[in-house]
Amino acid sequence: MKLAVIGAGKMGQAIAGRLLEGTYLGPDAICGVSPVAADRDAFASLGGSTPLVTHEEIAPALAGATVALISVKPQHYPEIAPQLAQAGPELCFISIMAGITLEALESSLGRSRPIIRCMPNTPLLVGQGAVAWCANSGVKGEQLQLADRIFGEMGTVVQVDEPQLDAVTALSGSGPAFFFRIMQHLIDAAMAEGLPEKTARLLAAQTAVGSGALLQQAGEEIETLIANVRSKGGTTEAGLEAMESEAGTLEAILHKTIQAAAKRSRELAKP
């Protein structure tokens, strides 16, 4: 198995770095491509004492590759697609580009070409990513197994229907930035109530991690989980009342946030 990372930028490096921490792929099985020298250097150094091979051009990376990960910005895809299309028909592509559809990928890379679209997110850096994927009919069982192993190293994996990927992009692809913004406000507010920044940051992060884990594992409705914290006349009730007092402001803001990100994902799909 050889993986070529086409676009060795932030996400390409994050994914390669994560894979190297697992047992599936070693430094000799991953190479990267970027026109940017600093990105190539950072990518190479992920291999530690065995620097990863990097290329300025795409063709040498595709030679001998089993899977090619397309991790350039969607805006750059049209300029690299003709070079990717030169690869042998068996090469399986995994695209993480927001908004570029399987139809668009097939029309530029070949109709019978195995292609997987996936939407990862940056918490994969610590093995806590969320990955959603879908595949075209060219992908065979063995390639699905390869992809499954790659995604499995990143975190939680779900298969979705392609039309759902815009919502996925908004919720879990862009989502870490939304949660970070919310946590930043909570930390600032706790500091205003007298907590040192370090303590506020630690408690905010652990509360987010713990609440997420509880939601995943408890199998209860969110309203039940809230009710378990809230008691009549207590602190949580006071906080929730303040949070919800301004005629659904939080709900409206979060709906607008997800709608805007999903809309942008659909726009990126348009030529």
Ligand SMILES: NC(=O)c1ccc[n+]([C@@H]2O[C@H](COP(=O)([O-])OP(=O)(O)OC[C@H]3O[C@@H](n4cnc5c(N)ncnc54)[C@H](OP(=O)(O)O)[C@@H]3O)[C@@H](O)[C@H]2O)c1
């Ligand atoms: N960031 C996230 O949380 C996230 C989550 C899910 C999916 N994604 C998707 O991941 C993709 C990459 O995002 P990113 O944040 O990692 O972007 P990035 O840091 O800009 O990385 C893209 C890399 O591809 C390189 N590149 C550009 N043109 C190229 C070419 N012709 N040949 C080879 N490499 C080329 C870029 O170089 P230049 O600097 O010269 O452009 C850069 O090194 C995007 O499509 C995005 O939709 C991102």
